[in-house]
Amino acid sequence: MRTPPERPLRVLLVCHYYPPHVGGIENVVRHEALHLARRGAEVTVLTSGSRSGTDDGSDAPGVRVVRVAAWNGAEERASVPFPVLSPRLLFAALRWARWADVVHVHDCLYMTSWAAGLAGAATRTPHVLTQHIALVEHPSALVRGVQRAVYAVAGRGLLRRAGRVLVLNSAVAAFAVEQGARPETVCHFANGVDTELFHPAGSGADRDRARERFALPKDRVLVLFVGRLVPKKGYDLLLAAAESAAGTAAGPGFDVVFVGDGHEGRAEEDRPGVHHLGALPPDALAEVYRACDVFALPSTAEGFPLTVQEAMASGLPVVTTDDPGYAPYELDRDHVTLLPRDVEAVRGALTALAGDLRARGRAGDYSRRYAVAGFAWEEHANALLRLYGDVLGGVPQTTPAGPGDRERTPAEAR
Structure with missing residues (x-):
């Protein structure tokens, strides 16, 4: 192994955004950094920022965060999360790749990843890559074309x-x-979730207090959506399902709560039964989960996104797209609603859950049990350390891996 026995393992984590920027990948990287540091690793995170600088680790003890100044116009103007970093990025990547024993890159679509890959090759530092998604079916042909070009090069x-x-x-x-990965290097590896932060409401009074904080109605079933307000995530589909339900004789039976960026300029969607809270930091987001009754994410091409894991940890019934990516997790379809990406299917599922308190309770209990057993960050970090050791030691691993158990499915691990 590269790591001298007299010092801790040095890990460079690379991500296009990092908290306080709000998003799924950045939350994953923050938790990985924090839990790796708790296990004795020295961790540096290379990411973008409004200006260049280094965080002191006060937010995540033991973690150094190196930020390189970036322009975020693509996200601000077109909801495309693609920071354009200054030329200092390559120098920073070379410096910290030379320092590290292993470089862990998150997704290969971003400038931070390209720079870290080049720096790792130049310094002969091995790298691990978490590929979170495949091609995003963005409505813009230009964006789709750029994605394909980036992956090809x-x-x-x-x-x-x-x-x-x-x-x-x-x-x-x-x-x-x-896209070029060697099959023997590809491993199944689930994200973790903070099951202490994301937990069910302790009582009806706790739920009501959470609703008061966000000015949400106490007398309605609340269906929660968390994600960017873009077609890929199913935002428009969920709005249409709520509108379709409102047109029935019995009415929708539920309100919809949206958490995420992208509502600005959509005043026509501020109507009764629809609540927009904007992007929220993790603590506030966890409280919104506890305020709501059902989680819905009719997204496409995502597999098992972090927001579904958070919803399950919060004890919410889940309604989401029947994506093939859920297959390895062996979810109980009696308690997790996996359905076609269709307005009427979503409307029917939400209306049924809104009208059945016991079904919501059974599904919510299942969600919580599953999350606690399968998504703990502590074991995620332990599995990463074992995996880094394999890479540094040159030990081949061809069995698909998941946190804490390399040969069992998440269902078996429970």
């Missing part, structure tokens, strides 16, 4: 050289191999 080299390529589901695994 920068992505192919990153995937090919990676000591391990970690994926959340079989669809992303197939995509990674198609």
Whole structure:
């Protein structure tokens, strides 16, 4: 191994955004950094920022965060999360790749990843790559074309050289191999979730207090959506389902709560029964989960996104798209609603849950049990350390891996 026995393992985590920027990948990286540091690793995070600088680790003890100044116009103007970083990025990547024993890159679509891949190759520092998603079916042909070009050029080299390529589901695994990853390096590896922060409301009074904080009605069933307000996430589909339900004789029986960026300028969607809370930090988001009754995410091509894990940890029934990526997790379809990406199917499922308190209770209890057993961050970090050791020691691993158990499915691990 590269790591001298007299010092801790040095890990460089690379991500296009990092908290306080709000988003799923950045939350995953923050938790990985914090839990790796708690296990004795020295951790540096390379990411973008409004200006260049280094955080002191006060937010995540033991974690150094190196930020390189970036322009975020693509996200602000077109909801495309793609920061354009200053030329200092490559120098920072070279410095910290030389310092590290292993580089862990999150997704290969971003400038931070390209720079870290080049720096790792130049310094002969092995790298691990977590590929979170496949191609995003964005409505813009330009965005789709740029994605394909990036994967064909920068992505192919990153995937090919990676000591391990970690994926959340079989669809992303197939995509990674198609784009150049060596099949023997591709491992199934679920994200973790903070089951202490994300937990069910302790009582009806706790739920009511959470609703008061966010000015949500106490006398309605609340269906929660968390994510960017874009078609890929199913935002428009869920709005249409609520509108369709409102047109029935019995009415919708539920309100919809949206948490995420992208509502600005959509005043026509501020109507009765629809509540927009904007993007929220993790503590506030956890409280919104506790304020609501059902979680809905009719997204496409995501597999098992972090927001579904958070909802399950919060004890909410889940209604989401029947994506092939859920197959390895062996979810009980009597308690998790997996359905076609269709307005009427979503409307029917939400209306049924809104009218059946006992069904919501059974599904919510199942969600919580599943999350606690399968998504703990502590075991996620332990599995990462074992995986880094394999990469540094040159030990081949061909069995698909998941946190804490490399040969069992999440259902078996429970």
